[in-house]
Amino acid sequence: MALGTVMALVFVSTGYEYVRRIAEEREIDRLVSENDMLRLQVETRLRSVLNDLQVIREYPPILGLARSVSSGGVDPEDGSTTEAWRQRLGVIFRAMLDARPSYTQIRYVGVAERGRELVRVERTSAGSVHVTQEDRLQSKSQRDYFRVGVGLPAGAMAFSQVTPNIEFGEVVADDPPTIRAVTPIRGADGEVFGVLVINADFVKLVAGISQFERRKYVTHFIDPASNRIRTDTDGSIEFHWASEGSDELRGWVSRITSGGVPANQFSGEYQGRTYLTHASELQLDGVYNAAGFHLVSVADEATLFADVLVLQQRMIAIALAVVLFGGLVGALFGRRLVVPLNALAESMEKYGSSESLNLPTRDRTEIGGVARRFEALTRRLREIESAERAVRVQLESVVNGAVDGLITIDTEGSVLSFNPACERLFGVAAGDVLGRNVSMLMPETVAAHHDGYVADHMRTGRERMIGMRRQLQARRRDGTEFPIELSVSRIELPDRIIFSGIVRDVSERVTALALLEDTIDQLEHTNVALSEANERLDQANGDVRSLAYIISHDLKAPLINLLSFSGELRELMDELQSLTGNDTPEARDRAQQIMGETVPLVLGFVEESAARMDIKLNLILQLSKLGRYEFRPEPVDLASVFEGAVADAAAPEDRASVTVEVDPTPFNVDRQAVTIIAANLVSNALKYRSDDRPLSVIITGTREDGRMHLCVEDHGRGIAPDDLTDVFNLFRRVGRQDTKGDGIGLSYCSMLVKRLNGRIWCESVLGRGSRFHVVLPETAVAERSEAA
Template sequence: MQKAHALTRGIFCSMISQITALVTLVVFVCVLSMSIFYVKDLSAISKEIQMQELQAQANGFIPPLRYLFSDLEKDVRFLAKTPPIQGIIRASKNKGIDPLDGSTLEQWKKRLQAIFRSVEEGKSSYVQVRYVGIANNGKELVRINNYGSYIETVPEDKLQEKAGEPYFQEALSLAKGEVFFSPINLNRENGKVQKPYLPVIRSIIPVYDGEEIFGFIIINASYASILKEIIEMQDLSGNVFIINDGGDYIYYDPSIEKIAFEYRTHIERTPYFNMVQSLIQSHNHNEHELKKIVGGKEYFIQHIHFNYDDAHPERFLIIALLRSLDTLNEHVKETQHKANWLIISLLSAAIALSLFCSRFLLKPLIEFIAAIKASKGGEIQNLPTRIKNEIGELAEAYSSMMQRLNEARQAEGEAHSKLQAIVDNTVDGMITIDENGTVQSYNKACEEMFGYSAKEVIGKNIKLLMPMPYQAEHDGYLNNYKNTGKRKIIGIGREVQGLRKGGEIFPLDLSVSEVKLDGRRYFSGIVRDITQRQLTQNELMRSNEELERFAYIASHDLQEPLRMVSSFTKLLDEEYEASLDDTAKEYLRFIMDASARMQMMVADLLSYSRIGYEGPAAERIESKKYIELALENLQEVIKSSKAQIILPEDMPEIHVSPMRFSRLMQNLIGNGIKYQRLEAEPEITIEVLERENEWVFSVADNGIGMKNEYLDQIFIIFKRLNAVSEYQGTGIGLTICKRIVESFGGKIWAESIYGHGATFYFTVPKHELSERLEEKNG
């Protein structure tokens, strides 16, 4: 008997070794084959994906470019229609006095100067706005210069003659209402090129006196500033060149966040000369893929042409995006390295799992034989149960097994009846098919869902319930799965489409599981009609998108009429101040104050909507660096308020959008300085606390604080706790903060002791959580 047990243990060990070796071999072959196939196609796949990304990014430049040039045309048309334009003409022809209302020429010029100023205040890229006459060798009548930090009204003795400029000569042929854009070139003052170089594009419209040209309205826009604004709006992953037809180009490297302008005469000294020239000479205006050598490196280049003046096809911009081949190769090497580690890990796991499974599966076999031998009932006649060897033991075990089998069959019949009742009355549809796609079972919920009875479906192919293209693809999918074992839906929930008996196509939630019975493969599917759920989700998404788009467009389009109200109210106050009584003057001040507040609210609302409408990429940054950037932006406020900012030495790296994080800190620090007690100097303390999965930042001040009942209301848009006369603002700053923090995947809250300051807290998930959030949103 001891020898028998020893023999059994030997066989047991031998079977474990065989199973372990077999499983290890199969896993190794499968993993190695998949790795070779994957690495082989990785380069082509990565290249295709990156070219698609570059093409999408290049196409993303076109809408804002069209909008900015359209805005430039709209502004010059608007200025040409303002009253001072014709007032200056009338006064010039009548010895300096307007016969229509008695205004002098100087009065009309001052009014036009005020309008030009209001336009330049709203458009930082406009460097000059001019009214140039034909007379006196094209002398400027009114000119306003924008130097960024201040706006200058050019005095009469500094006005220049422009008749010799090419754009002036070209504009002489313009018809009434016709607008043209000059070639992009360097700005000239008094006939000489301005230094430092200022590349400009001019929007010009003629001003007619009857049927004769009297002069022109000209807006000089900084070419570099316009393109910088557009570049900063984009989510870029490669270097960018924006080249004009003359050969000048703007270059942007997102890795160092540097935007540089190169004039055509300097290009020969740069490594990009040949590339720029070939792009300008290219006849294909939308090249999808192009290999160039730039500075000794190979790049993918995607470029697209943009014609900004339909009347002059020779005036265009080229947007070219570059991505180094080194980036692709590094990605391939990294993936190969990961694949090697995956093979080693899977092999180790396969060996361990096969050893465990072998022991787990074979041990019950020995215990089962022992349990059958111990059974006392169910003897069957004529079996060699008395033979004292393995056959006798098997016969005795078989007799006991048959008795138990009969009992099991009876229990199985009862269980099957119960299960069938459950299946027939379940809310979800349940369908079972074999490996050929033939329907084996079909419950009542399916009958109501598809309109077919069980008799019409059982025995038919499951394609009966599928619309195209699922119907045509199903057999191929089953054959592919049987041959390769690759799963596309088995074990995974998925939304598909079903076909009712009446021909109606409807959405389904489908989950499929695989079952093997008697050596045959079956597939069981649970289906649920999600028509109503999908309609609700689509309506909700559409409503949210329309709401954000409405807020963005409405707030953007409201700015122009508000600027007009503000400008003409100031003109009314300046021109008719002596004619107005105190009540009228007070009413004018109310209008001007309300216009200013409304402009602030619209600008803040536009910023708020942009946070949801745009999506700047997150990256790993040093938080302290961007907090210090926020402090630089607040330098004047900090200096004037004598505020003290306490910032810790060591601060973490976080995974966020850098510009949004800097703006968040600027808003919170600025609030702490603004809402300050009169008798105290501001003191702002910034701290950061590390938790397991997140960083907790805090900004504490010693200001006026808040009552606890208002702590949940301060993040509501336009909600203010203090009057505008006490503290300036629109009430949207904290709402923007909340939206920025939520875009990071964090949360924000406040704590305060009324009269003794407030502390704002917000969380930023650590790197791994931020990446998962990005993948989820993406």
């Protein structure tokens, strides 16, 4: 009897603990797998909201409205009005709401006017979608999501906490709990112009996920503020604000969001029941405030291990029966009981290593009943294993079917997984990459430092790339490099840490950006060329206006003289005609006086006026040729040029009074132009000498920052202040007119200097002398005027 009692107790304790341990391990694995699958689906649903936000942000009306508002109501690029851009955005927002039943509003909120809405499209409680009238648009500068959006960097996106919908400062009771995705819109000046916002029904957004329909576990989706969606085993979905529920429940949620509830462990009792939980945090790469969204799967221990508990009760009953009747049974049927029990124990020992347990299920005794129960339990465990494999296959199909590349590595940099999208991107089969260092997919300059980056992160926790999106260069199997967009996440498993990366080929985007930059550069060069052409055209037009003024003003005086003298000749001819036939002495004396004195005098005036007109016409012709003259820069010794001008213009006895101190280093300039300038300036300095002082002319030339500064200084007559403004005007001569001149020399110099992109000016004191300054740039080249 003692032996039977001991055997019964051993059977009950070892069998129950062994089966419970196996069942617990299987349930934990299944709980974790289904939680991971559900988390991926929730992450995908939230990313779809961000993708829609990004798509809307790229539509032309977004920036078109910003330009028109900033420019007073009309877009300077295409002429569209602010109202036209609003109507186009209304159509786009409405189409997006029609396609997304979980979206309740899409808004474009400006920064100006305390965050006043520019465009708003919303879904009514009846389900209809309409564009909000302008007088119903609201200011949102005090809302947290607006402040978050304004503070984001360019191109960044963020989610708000779940809050009630507030309109005109009051909570709308019938509206669902709302989560908002926001991104800033920046104007042409780089400053934030507004915020793009998508409002989504928090419950509807995640309610359609297939995994929520499972009845095995209760699931909680918790936001950073501890608001939660609860799906029960019967498929029902409930939303609870953080303030709802008992203190015990709120404390449990708080411990989850703060990391206080360990995953894969019984979290203790709640309302008298013990639960198994697994909490995971959503990984939303590139979203600034994504931290704090948790997904928690909860399983009731009593439900999970109901079969095991039934088995335990039956084993206890059997043990009691064995203890009570052990003596009798041992005496009569000892061998018959020991053999099946040994067989049952051996079969239980083989579970997990053999498909066939060979249990004594046909035994009609209690041992047979236990064997049958144990066989049913093992069959249930195999079903759990099969379901787990199905979940893993489903997860694998999601990963393999992804458009973007997905790669995972360990802390040593060895590749653990490499999906088909990665095979296409890098041109290498997964079998050739798995187990090797991921640096084989990087350019040498990056690969040399990769392992050091990982080791530094594991040692210090410093995050160089984790949790953000970066553009890098990658290398294909054939050695070619291409640009990728990479997002890296750190995943902490129970026994190790791994890193996952999402890879996207952005070659087309980089090429398009490069083409856009080239086009912008070409436009800038074109604008510069057009500006220079406009300047040359303005200069040519100025020259034309000057010539027109000269023709209309300076040639007018000779023409008036010619007309006047022609009229006088006609009157003299009429007078001679009247004297014809009059033979009186007075008539003969008058006729003789007209023909001998008056007519020759008038003809002399006519010839003088015609000669002056001819001179001025020739000078105007000479100036007009300046516009067609093609300048050819060459190295010129300006000291020699001015010395030659002095030798040509100064009498031998005056040359000693002229000093030339010009830098002799060759200066790149047009030789003929600078020779004309030197000749005119030197000639004027010698011509307008003072009658009271000895002749003195000083010519200097110094280089200053790639320019030549020339100065011709004399101690001559000087120029009165009122005449300085006319010094460079055509046909204008100032001061005493006691020397020969035509008033064109300094005007000609001024035009040449302007064509050479230089400056010329005069400083003078009447009675003391003058300084004429000329500054010319090196390699001064003037292009031919289009108006010449």
